Structure formats: structure tokens, C-alpha cells
Amino acid sequence: MVDKKATYPPIVDVLIVGAGPCGLAAAARLREETPSAIFTDDEHQRYHWINKHSGRMPLVQAHHRRVKGVRAEKWKTYNSRSRQRTYSSVSTSSNESEAPSLSSSVDSAPDTEEAIMGEGSLSTIVLDGTGQRWMERWNRAFETLEIEQLRSPMFFHVDPGDRDGLLAYTGETGREGDLWEITGCVGKEMSKHKRKKKMMRSKAQAVGEVEIDERDRKDYFSPSTGLFADYCESIISRYGLDAPGTIQQREACDIKYDYHMDLSPTEKIFTVTNTDGTQFYSRTVVLAIGPGRRKILPFPLSAEETNGACHSTEIRSFPSPNIRQKVQQRRETNVVVVGGGLSSAQLVDMAVRKGVTKVWFIMRSDLKVKHFDIDLSWMGKFKNYEKAAFWSADTDEERLKMIQAARNGGSVTPRYQKVLRQHAARHRVSMHTRTVITGREYSPETQTWRLTTEPPIADLPAIDYIYFATGMGLDVQELPLLQTMSRDYPIETKGGLPCVTDDLMWHREVPLFVTGRMGALRLGPGAANLEGARLGAERIAWGMDEVLGRAETEDTTAQRSKECFCGLGNRYAGLADVSW
Structure with missing residues (x-):
């Protein structure tokens, strides 16, 4: 008798629709356990100190396989970092004097099949109608229009491991000549009277009102398109996202969330259908389709x-x-x-x-x-005020108005x-x-x-x-890809944008995550740009942990060790397990 299940593709943990910046940011973040957004500079230094003196100081156990990932060095690839961890378990003398950077890893390097099956990490597959490489559509557009320079500043990128990663990469590779200074937005500050007046009125900022401190000048350079493309390639290599089979060149046309009697009769899964008739099955889906599909x-x-x-x-x-x-x-x-x-x-x-x-x-x-x-007020030293006002808004209608005012065409x-x-x-x-x-x-x-x-x-x-x-126009109700989801699990929309949960989920019971422009009502005016890609990936990763149960199944000792490293919770709680 032929096993009926053998005729179906495997059920993966994560299926990402779109291989652009938002998709890449989500895939990288799902493989990064210690993202820079979670840790302050002091916490980063503590990690470096712990790694430098590991084995010499009586610390909380730091050798568990998940926590040991912090020994990774920034620009090493996924495979080389895995080999280094194996080697360092028997000999640490060669690298004791170096302070490793905070780029975490997953547990084993993926083979061709493991890119889909996810040995040691979340199994992931990516669908993109343009090609079989990350950032294919993005790079092609910049090449076609002969655009030499990004509009974004240096801290807008998709690297989850280091907020200043692009700046560091530029220095490491000696490519300072590939940077353009964004003149006229650093150094001049608003008077107290003008700042107070601006805060009292929610109004779009004019170009001449500069709110970025002189100390942040190094951040306000824009990279060349070539430098940014190479940096993205280093991220892809670092997290092992370049294995053959990771990206399938297919155009998704329908997403369905329901029971599948032949594959998973006890839990709902996603069935993603492509224009060529093929289907993929996944426990979660990340929709990273960029600015929209309607011209x-x-x-x-x-x-x-x-x-x-x-x-x-x-x-x-x-x-x-x-x-x-x-x-x-x-x-x-x-x-x-x-x-x-x-x-x-x-x-x-x-x-x-x-x-x-x-x-x-x-x-x-x-x-x-x-x-x-977007206005400088969303990027400079008063951005926390703007973001706090956005997240504190009572309704999505208010947030939509704030988005429209901040972008202003x-x-x-x-x-x-x-x-x-x-x-x-x-x-x-x-x-x-x-x-x-x-x-x-x-x-x-x-x-x-x-x-x-x-x-x-x-x-x-x-x-x-x-x-x-x-x-491009975006109206969730008009997207053919989401017609089934809109019918089976209808949600509210404002200005064509979906009113998703704070974790960017379609519905609390439906683990369809959206990112980029589609998450604007939760991420803010910067959702459609590179900053939004990274912010969206961060929220998705936390939501994914809860949906897939990774946070619950993680070893208790490793979790407690990680909390001690971060200075979180009660650090004396571990004494309860000590035999006196």
C-alpha cells in the first residue's frame, strides 16, 4: 500500500512569501537569538566579557548549546561559525584575546535539504515570483534605474544582530568611499520654544527644522547600492539563508488556513497555492510582499x-x-x-x-x-515622542492620519x-x-x-x-492572494491596511503574519522602508515563538542562564535548585 502522505511536500514551520528586504529581515531574525534591539550597550559588553572569560569564572552555566551561540563572530558564515563552536569546545586558546561580537546562531549548518527541513532550527521556505535569490527584485530595480545611492541612513538595514552593523561592515571592508553624507540634517537643533510648539501641534515637520544631534552624524550617511547589496549578502551567508532550495521561484496566488485530513487532521495548517498549481504546507506564513501589487x-x-x-x-x-x-x-x-x-x-x-x-x-x-x-521627527532624537504618540493612539483611524501626515505623499x-x-x-x-x-x-x-x-x-x-x-496601491481586500483569508477570517481594514494584532498576526487564532507596508497600523509611518522591515521582523519573531511553542519548550536551565546574562528577572531564583 502506498503511503498517501508521501505524495505531499513536508509541512514546514515557516513559509515566507516574498524574498525582498522584509522577507530577508524576517528570515534572518528568526535565526538570531540575541538581536541588538533587545540589548543595551552595557549588556553587549557583559556578553563580550562573559565570552572572553568563559571557563575561568564561576558563572551560571553558559555552555548550553543555545546560549553558546553568543560566541559567534560577526562576519563569519553560518557554516564556519558552526565549525568554530565545535572546535572551541575542546580548545579556546587561539581566540581568548578577542572580544566576539553579538551575532547569535542556530545549532547546525543546513545542507541542501535542511534549508527546507530546518535541522536544528525553524524549517523555512521562501516563495518569490521574481527569482531564486534574495533581493532579486530590489537589486534589479536599482540596476535598471541606475540608482547609485540609497535614500536611507546607515541604521536602516535588515541585520537583526547589530543596529550599527552596516557602519561596522563599511569600516571592516574599507569602503568608506561608498558613503554619501546626508547634508543639512545634523547639527542644528530647534529652540525650546519651537520644540514645545511642535509637540503641542501634531503637524508634519518642515525640511529646515532639524532635530538630529551632532553626536549622531556618523549615522546620517547613505550607502551606495553596491555596498548595501554586499552587506545583505553577508547577512544571508551569516545566517545560512543561501542554501539551494531555500527560495522557490513561484508566484503565490492563494492562502488557505484549515485542517488537512491527510497531513494534519488535528491542527490547522496553511495551504499556499501557486500560479503553476503547486502547493506548499506550513504552520505559519509571513506575508512580505512589499508596497503592494496594484499600480x-x-x-x-x-x-x-x-x-x-x-x-x-x-x-x-x-x-x-x-x-x-x-x-x-x-x-x-x-x-x-x-x-x-x-x-x-x-x-x-x-x-x-x-x-x-x-x-x-x-x-x-x-x-x-x-x-x-518620512519626517525627521520620526528618526531624530525626538522620535520616541512621535512613536509613543502613535502607539498610544486610541483608534486605527488616528494612526492612519498620523501615517499620512508623516509621509505626506x-x-x-x-x-x-x-x-x-x-x-x-x-x-x-x-x-x-x-x-x-x-x-x-x-x-x-x-x-x-x-x-x-x-x-x-x-x-x-x-x-x-x-x-x-x-x-503602488495596497488594499488588502483587493489582493487576490488574500481572497480566501478575507472570506474565511475577515478582519477590519483602514485605508486598505489590515488591522492586525500587535504581533502583526492576521488574527489571534490565525498565525498569518504581515510585515512591511501591510503592518503600518502597528509599526508606524516607517513600516514601508528598511527600518520597518527590521521592526516588523522583531515583532514577528516574538509572535512566532509563542505560536510554535519555542519559548515553552526551550530548556529551563538555558533560559535561566540567558535571563541572568541579560539582567532580567530574579537572578537569585537559581539558588532554589542548589543543594546545600
């Missing part, structure tokens, strides 16, 4: 019109073939870019650099200039504002604020557009191509 366009494009326009997320080569041909023939070319965010400014700059005669930059509001996509950095002005001074760019397209006519024969706008743009010529850098 925001000022008007729908017909099949014919898509030959002369596209959304910025659809760009595969730049410029379009017809413009490239005209540029090579030294003919006049005209391009329209619609949008008001940083991506639109980068498209305008790239079009000029590629030889386009003139770019018409159209935005429906004013050109807003900010260092980051698309914006460009001061650096790109300067670039745009330089192009405009040379008559290569024409900027039009508070302007919308009210009429259009596309000619397939000439492959050009005739546009009308409000207010009218004088002497607007025939347009060769339109790029819409108008962002």
Missing part, C-alpha cells in the same frame, strides 16, 4: 497605449526602443514623467543623461523636498532637487506642479502622444513616451 495610474492604459507608456515598476530597459533609436539618429525626443516622488526625479535625471532632448516633469501637487520619505531629496534645477537651467527639463493630464490621444503610426493638461502647458509638443512613477 497607481492616472488613467487606464489600453493594450495599444502600453506601447507608448508604462509604470516605473515595469521598466526593463531604459529608454524605450523607439526613443533609443531616435537618440541614435540625433532626432528630437520628448518624454513625460508623471509623479512627485524620488523615483520620478531619478527617471527625469536618467532620461536627460541618456540623451532625451527634453523631459516634461508633471506632478499633481507641489514639489516636496525631504531628506527621507511623494518627495525628493535635496540632492535631487539640485539636479533637477540644473537640468531646468539648461532647458532640458520643464517642471509643472499642480498639473494633471486631462486628455490624451496616442498614434500607433507615429508612436507619439498628444496630451492636454490642466492648467495647459504652453507649446507642449508631441510626446514620444510617458513614464508613470506614481507608486
